[in-house]
Amino acid sequence: MLKIIPIAALALLATSCASVENILPNNANHATTMTTPATHAKKGLITMQSNHSxxxxxxxxxxxxxxxxxxxxxxxxxxxNAAGVNLSLRPTQVVMFGNPKAGTPLMNCEQSIAIDLPQKVLITEDAQQRVWLSYNDPQYLKNRHNLQGCDTQLANIAKALDDISQAAIAK
Incomplete structure (x- = not known):
């Protein structure tokens, strides 16, 4: 069953969820030349533009x-949640999902990766009303957690993340 997280729990989640400012390009010129999919390697995110709200x-x-x-x-x-405390924010949603068959082997390689699981996808609308879908690059997580011996699992997860993201943004 899908659960909507109350605002009080968001502070805990904030450390593992990227903010809008952290995933969107810093200048309009870069934003207009962004291709789909685009990787923000330095930020550890894979970001692609959606054709939908x-x-x-x-x-x-x-x-x-x-x-x-x-x-x-x-x-x-x-x-x-922002509107609930009389603040405004452009459309911003995070979907958290996973499969223990995929996540457990990663945690067995290095338990600290559990802080980044379940997987999260961030969907935002920028000031020009373009919609962006972002998720953690599995290679970034590999480096962040110094994962050893999980290359096959990471490759499978990378493919799954790309597949579901591409399906979500497709026309």
Whole structure:
């Protein structure tokens, strides 16, 4: 069952969820030349532009995730939570999902990766009303956690993340 995370729990999640400012290009020229998919290697994120609204992209993503037999643990609507405390925010959602068959082997390689699991996808709308989908680059997580001996699992996860993301942003 999908759970909506209350605002009080967001502080805990904030350390593992990227902010809008951290994933969007810093200048308009870079943003207009961004290709799909684009990797922000220095920030450890893979980002691609969606052809849909934030809400529709999140809905498509959730459907694809569930159709692949993975579990959606939560959907956080940061815009809605901001509005709940009389603040404004462009559409920003995070979908948290996973599969113990994929995550457990990674945690057996290096338990610290559990801080980055379950997987998260960030979907945002920028000031020009373009929608972006971002997720942690598995190679970044490999380096961050010094994973040894999990290259096959990481490659499978990278392919799965790309597949579900591409399906969510496709026309």
């Amino acid at each position: 934030v809400s529709d992209t999140a809905d498509k993503l959730i459907k694809v995730i569930e159709n692949k037999g993975m579990t959606v643990f939560a959907q956080v609507d940061h815009q809605k």
